[in-house]
Amino acid sequence: MALVPTRIQLNRPLPPLTYLAPEGLPEGVRVRVRLRTTAAMGLAMGPDPAPPAARLRPIEGILDPFPLLPPKLRELHRFAARYYGCLEAHLLPLSLPQALLPHWEAEEDGQPLSFHRDREAWDVLAERGEVWHRDPAILPTLLHRAALRGVGLTEVRLTGAPHPPRVTPAQAKVLLALEDAGGALMEPELLEAAGVGMSVLGTLEKRGLVVRMKRVDLLAQRREAGADRTVTLNEEQRAALEAVALGTFGVHLLQGVTGSGKTEVYLALAERALAANRRVLWLVPEIGLTGRLLSRLEARFPGRVAVGHAGLNAGEKHGDVTRLLFNGASLFVGVRNAVLAPLRDIGLIVVDEEHEGSYKSEEHPRIHARDLAIKRAQIEDCPIVLGSATPSLESWQAAQEGRYRLLRLRQRPAGITLPKVEIVDLRDVYREARRKVILAPPLMQALGETLTRGEQALLLLNRRGYENFWMCRACGKALGCPHCAISLTYHRGDFRLRCHLCGHETAPPEACPDCGAEHLRGVGEGTEQVEEHLRQLFPSARILRLDRDTTRRRGSLEAGLLAAEAGQVDILVGTQMLAKGHTFPRLTLVGVLNADQGLKVADFRASERTFQLLTQVAGRAGRAELAGRVILQTYSPDHPAITFALAQDFEGFAASELPFREGLGYPPFTALSLYRAEADTPRQAHEALEAFRQRLSVPGLRVLGPLEAGVPRVRDRWRMHLLLKGGRGALSEVLRRHPLDPGGSVSLDRDPLQFG
Structure with missing residues (x-):
């Protein structure tokens, strides 16, 4: 050899x-x-x-x-x-799952x-x-398992070995049943057809006449399909449908107000692609959006849907990927990593809520699923539809320049109007109450009225835990994580101070570790405190909190959302996971407790993210026949992200924000590469990036740094950043001329979304 x-x-x-x-x-x-x-x-x-x-x-x-x-x-x-x-x-x-072996x-x-x-x-x-x-x-048995352990369905196949001179009548029945079926049958069907027991199969297997194997490709998730709702598309939806030409590459940005029926357009396009014997790749940003969508897809396309997300166990991932490799599923729906699913002959790609940051991986490899989906559509020579009520400014600018085709949905279905949005200035509330309050009087009153009518309310606070941090009133120091440069969050239910970066936790001390004073006090509120406050105010209300702390168990998020959709919850409390794509028929009131919270981050996308979050969560109200109402509590009522969200005016926000981006040289007018260094000391991290900077030899770049990261220490490692601005070609040339050692202290984040 x-x-x-x-x-x-x-x-x-x-x-x-x-x-x-x-x-x-x-x-x-x-x-x-x-x-x-x-x-x-x-x-x-x-x-x-x-x-x-x-x-x-x-x-x-x-x-x-x-x-x-x-x-x-x-x-x-x-x-x-x-x-x-x-x-x-x-x-x-x-x-490919590592356990998937031919x-x-x-x-x-x-x-x-x-x-x-x-x-x-x-x-x-x-x-x-x-x-x-x-x-x-x-090769029908290529990905079957020879061992019979684990999940799957067992198939019995003839080996092709010559029959011995003598077989028992029971064995003959098995062999004849297999021959009649073309040489293979599922084990339960074979036993029923031949009318024999397992011992007969065991004897035939020992004699080498049959072989039993696991068919993992039949392990589809068991999902209950709901009734397929027949929806007549309105004029705008039909125009969007006709604008997408199957069989050729093109990027289409479907921008429509929340509740305008973007999903119906996706479904109609998928139906056309499947009718042309092509396959569909459908991306969603969050695992919580897959459950309800899957029931609709199964109803419309029974038996043709596979799914992929981090909530599946190993057997389910193995089974659905095998289905794809054997062309056993025509439509694959999943979250970020699904963009690399082994699906052949794709005729349509859908990226729902294309603006969502969860499409960008913050772990190596740091891919962006939306951008890779566009490249995959180009390779497959098929159309791709990017949908959102609040598109990313990168996609919006591409549509304005004609690189993407813009499709618009400006109307909700007949009889359903956009919710009424109101502002509550927390500065005025503080002056009147002479203290900080969680729920301002207008929101309190609206909650009571909503519950009296038997309708639902949703309260959004994008911070989990009970109190944001603990601080000593004597020396002014906050209790911080010993491994990360952030404060610890207090979780009252567990009686723990917890780091949301590394997971370190400790019991709250009785005295300040720095000065010894017994003047420790919590500052700020999280979803856990809001839930407790609501239970005191409305003891008979059914309250459900959904955040990362309450949805750790598999299926808990989907179960909570289904309960809310079924009307079994009166008040939903949660973080931004509640703002994305969910439909609650009886939800008429949405309250945002601290609307300007995201504006306090040192990030050029802070305004864009705040506008998107507020617009998306406001769209949860009044999605059925009931009128919706949204109340935004804020200390910055005049900020453009707040005022344009108040008016549900995406185009106005984009026209206001884009000139600032262009003047500062940020996306979408330039591209970014963020080089990160981690080391045991700040000096080592700085020196690694400085050495890299000195080697740079590509013209047309603007280099910022090395500078401390927004959170300079995580898990006892010090972090520094070097930011490169320039055209995509120049940034790719940097990567070609100066490739990074995969095991080195410097790593690359191309097109970064997070700078913390």
Whole structure:
């Protein structure tokens, strides 16, 4: 067996390594290698043109007979690796679960794949892979599990071995039933058809006449489909539908007020794409939005939907990805990482709530799903629809320049009007009450009236916990996290002071750790305190709090949202997760307790995020026949983000905000690359970035830093930032000329959204 030096990428903070692998091994197959003393999965990337002089280890095994990812998805992986400065192996787990392994004994025309492997006929296997990607049915058992452990459905198949001279009548019934079914049947169906017990199958398996395997590709999530609502599209929706041409690449920005029926347009487009035998990729920003959407999709497209998000267990992820590889699902809906799902022949991509920051990963690899979805649509040569009531200013500017096609929905359905929005100036409330209050009198009165009418209310405060931090009134110091440069948040239910960055927690002290004074007092309020306050004011009301603390258990968020939709909740209290895309038919009052909270962040996108959040949460009110009312409590009633949200005027806000962005040289008028350094000391982090800055040799860049990060210390590591402004071409050239060591102290965040 000829072994040649081969580059292997690992999903580790390491550069590509060189191992000995069989000559002709296709690029893109997964292999098993030995990394020091542990086994690791790697990605073969072809022969190494300049192998090191050191003694090389051979790989330990070849896991895939051919690349499992569809060719167009592999092209997207290559683009994303170049653009975001990572390795393709770092992206691979976002497309394929590591536990998903092919079955080498899978047969095509009676010949197992292992036969070609043992002959080192990699060219033959590569050809089989190309044919399999066109028609997965040629290898029906490729991703079955030989072991019968775990989740899945068991299939019984004939092995093709010659029948022995004698078989019992019961065994003959099994063999005849399998032959009548074309050689394979699900185990329960076979037992029923043959009228035999499990012992008969066991005997046949021992004799080599049948084989039992797990069919994980049939493990779809068990979802109850609701009734398919037939909706007649209005004139605006029909115009948007007709403007999207299937079969060709184009980016369409669907901007419509909350409740204007954007989902109906998506559904109609998906129906057309599926009717043309193409597939649909549908992205949503939050796991909480998938439950209700899935019931609608299952009702409209029964048996054709698969799903992907972090809330699935390993078996569910394994099963639905296998369905995609075998073309068993025509529509895939999921959150951020679903943009890299192994879906073939895509005819439409939908990105709902395209402005949401959750599409951007804050962990390596730092991809942006919306931007990658646009690139994937270009590779697949299909249309993509970006939808939002409050588009990102990057998408809006692209539409104004004609790079995206703008589609508008200005009206809610007949009989449903936009909610009435009111401002409460908390400065006036403080002067009158001579103290800070959680609920201003107008909001208190509106809550009482809403409950009297038997309707629902939603209160938004984008800060969890009971009190924001504890402070000593004697020396003025706040109780901070010993590992991060932020204060600890008090959680009264657990009686804990907790860091929301590293998870450190401690019991509240009786005296100040710095001065010893017993004058510790909590400052600010979180959702936990608001919930307690409401229970005191409205003891008979059914109150539900939804934030990260109350939705840790799997399914708890979806259960809470379903209860609210069913009218089993009177007052919803929560963070921004309640502002996104949910429909509560009896919700008529929305209260935002601190509308200008997000404006206090040192971030050029602070106004945009505040406007988007307020507009989105206001859209939750009055979504059915009942009139809606929104009350914004704020200390900054004259801020443009507040005033334009009050008027539900996105175009006015964009016209006000964009000149500031252009004058300061921020997106959408320039692109950003944020280089981050982490080290044991501030000096080490600064020196790492300064050394990188000194090497920069690309013209047309503006360089800011090195400077301390917004939160300079996290998990005992000091953080510094270096911000590069320039055109996308110049920033890509920096990455080409100055590639980063995957295991080094400096990392890249391309098109950053967070600067903390």
